[in-house]
């Protein structure tokens with residue numbers, strides 16, 4: 001370990017000590033929700049107090065609210081490598097993906113190409129959209145890609161070649177697959193779509209990438225790049241964002257419409273010609289929880305103290321690689337990937353032993369938290385930059401105690 005790496009591990013330990021959620025358990029469910037550090041919780045309550053002192057609904061409050069919204073928008077846009085006018089603030093991954101998705105210009109007979117590793121919420125929104133607008137659905141097979149990055153990238157591009165149809169108008173793909181843990185070559189996919197006669201839109205679910213791996217290249221290449229702060233970025237639940245392309249801003253209509261979508265929120269005319277913002281705010285709706293913004297910014301500051309996104313990924317990979325190796329050596333557990341994971345999702349199967357859901361409960365009884373996934377059926381342990389070697393050992397030892 002270099003001196004820099006040691007200092008960043010020390011910093012991670014410091015921050016870990018400020019996470020009450022990590023004090024009383026061995027935690028691997030960062031892909032579900034990350035812990036909220038106490039300084040972030042304090043930033044939220046301080047912001048909430050300030051709102052009460054200044055307002056809640058007075059002339060004094062609006063500059064404070066505007067400063068909170070603008071600085072959060074700027075911070076998230078910077079992480080995504082885009083200008084702030086392309087970053088809409090949302091509540092979660094799903095609304096970031098689905099609100100702009102439903103506003104895209106589709107014509108009857110267009111087709112949606114959806115990877116076979118997408119989250120049920122996003123899939124359901126696509127299926128319902130297709131039903132209402134008479135669109136066709138196609139599946140992009142990426143679940144079986146289990147080898148190294150180069151082969152995975154090639155596999156995705158080959159599958160895309162096979163599955164693109166003349167009327168494909170949208171491709172839906174996660175940046176980091178929530179089940180197998182593979183990273184998708186989003187920029188290369190976007191490049192390929194530009195050569196298609198329809199120039200399909202690219203919607204990327206960034207639930208597992210934001211806060212875990214560098215996202216700027218993929219976010220700038222996507223049309224819709226929806227993420228949340230409450231998983232790998234260790235922010236509070238209820239605040240996320242979506243990076244939108246200029247094309248989406250120009251061609252998509254707002255869907256869930258409210259006063260924040262309007263250029264002039266005092267508008268009372270029922271037949272306005274051009275009522276909506278032309279920037280990302282056309283996908284923002286109405287009152288939301290402003291104090292959460294201070295919490296997410298604080299969590300992102302804390303993570304940045306550990307290292308850049310690329311440095312943190314290196315540390316995450318070191319931990320996930322070690323866990324993958326230990327599980328592989330154990331023989332009785334089979335990691336889904338044939339190589340160490342490209343990020344922090346370590347998914348594995350136990351060929352014998354209890355049902356995955358029962359195993360999760362048994363480990364939970366011992367204070368160890370992983371989750372099971374339905375498709376492919378597997379268990380998933382996430383290593384975060386806050387994870388520690390001793391936790392990996394504890395998990396492997398507990399699995400040894402359980403499986404025959």
Ligand SMILES: Cc1ncc(COP(=O)(O)O)c(C=O)c1O
Nearest residue numbers: 032092093094119178205207228
């Ligand atoms: C890949 C993926 N997409 C979407 C979601 C849903 O996230 P949210 O509740 O923030 O919309 C999750 C949550 O686990 C996820 O893993």
